[in-house]
Amino acid sequence: MTDALLHAQGLAKTFEGRRGLFQPASRIQAVADVDIVLARGAALGIVGESGCGKSTLARLLLRLIPPSAGTIRFDGQDITALEEHAMRPLRRRMQLIHQNPSAALDPRLSAEDAVAEPLRIHGVASGRALRDRVAALLAEVGLPSAFLHRFPHELSGGQKQRVCIARALALQPELLVLDEPTSALDVSVQAQILDVLEELRARRGLAYLFISHNLAVVRQVCERVAVMYLGRVVEEGTAAAVLGAPRHPYTRALLGSVPRLGARGMAPAAAGEPPNPAAPPQGCAFHPRCAIAVDACRSSIPPLLAVGDGHHVRCPLSL
């Protein structure tokens, strides 16, 4: 796997909770034993419900927080323990898009200034060349020059997200980590932003790590998908296999719970709610909600098993 842009192995993150007066510190295993391979120009979706560790995983992969275990390689280079000054040149090549563009933009910076800022900081361009470059970036995300001098409060949610994307593109990254990029947007605007993202990927050969709770959006954008539950990947493979023919009971429950336009009525596909990460169930974390759980599920965590071409499932009962 030398041609992978991003390659993580055995990645884990444990957060230490605050110690109470009479209580020992609680430990929350947010991410455990995660392997990720993202090829250049590919799009990998990470899906799961709140608390499954998908946003923590994104922050780990960008080295915004240090992992507790495992290794991360970016373009062949081990970045697991790189010092911040050594990370800085790599940061230009990996960018993050947040869920809420209103919070991600400085209210005092115009669209032009917001996009120019990273170019100035990295000394990429100045003067006329800088202005031309910023205008070209904004045009690339569908914002004509009329938007250059608008401030965030003069922009709609979709337009703000376009500014964030242009800003992320400014330093010509190879990897975009998109953390719920359309969740704060209306559905008619979501479709526009997804179009912009798809065009950019095709034109610039970007790789996407696309984090979302919206399975339909992930199915549209990504070739591969990893499903997380309580910090672990429970199923991964091509989007067509995982979302079209799911094997893991949790993936099935997740897909069965999505309201479909064509269907009246709602049959809950899983009982109960995701468990508290501070007190995870023994064995397979999904067993308390699983309809097919057996004794073995309650005692040991099953390994990821290959069930087909590049399709892995963390459930021996689904073989």
Add this chain to the structure above:
Amino acid sequence: MTALVEIRDFRLSFDTFDGTAQVLDGINLTLNAGDTLGIVGETGCGKSVLARSLLALNPSPPARIVSGEIRFRGDDILRLPERGMRKLRGRAISMVFQDPASYLNPLLSVGTQMEDAIRGQDAAAGARARPRHAARALAAVLLAAVGLPEPARLLDSHPHQLSGGMRQRVLIAMALAGEPALLVADEPTTALDVTVQAQVLALIARLVADRGLALMLISHDLGVVAASCARVAVMYAGTVVEEAPTTELLARPLHPYARGLIAAVPDLDRPDHRPQGIPGSIPGLIAPPTGCRFHPRCPAATHRCRTEKPLPRALLPGRAVACHHAVP
């Protein structure tokens, strides 16, 4: 037969420093006993303001009723004094909201809050508040009715000890306390995970069927409305652009905005179908577009659309469309 709720040409404005925002611009809707009506639309279309209008929950100022009426069992509730409104809230019309955590007091146990709500209902009805132990007994019954296990233990717990799904069930239980005829649910599952959302929607469907409740469900999610409601009204910029049986609307939307909204939803089962965005963005309501408020984004807009506001037309039985050019 008198309709349960009849909204006629209802107009409501918000007075702001920048001017008067015409938030609801002539809403017409009818709900009969046992009906399930979904209100769907994007941010700022006025769906939540409309829902809150049924219970006079929009703070005034800034909200100002301009014209029209909302009749509940024939009585115009817009002209009701606060005392009269209090008799309706919870007893005739109940409401559940998007974010269950912010509607529960973090300092009080679930039991205390439910007792207070139940005894408050007694007082609003002009009766003597029942004793706490009797209110507690009813609370336990209600918690069991919304599918919460071990009601007795739950009554002693505090909101932070409950999951999001459990909190929303507690609020639904409280909404049932006054045996309302209509449940207004404003994005009741938006803050919940999808597996929990499915459970809560199934619960609402069961309560509606078992208790003969009418349901008005407000959502930005067409899928949620499709799963829960027999009829749906699509709102855009303060107007209802189309109202139809849900299956018919989804199969063949007649209003260009309804068509655009449905085409924008990515379909999990048809990954090769590309969702289409609607060009442009929602208009401001202080100076809304003239004529049809959708005309600046409409692919079929003509001169008439820019000058003349389209009124709802019954193009097919049970379907009303506010568009000059829609054809059945």
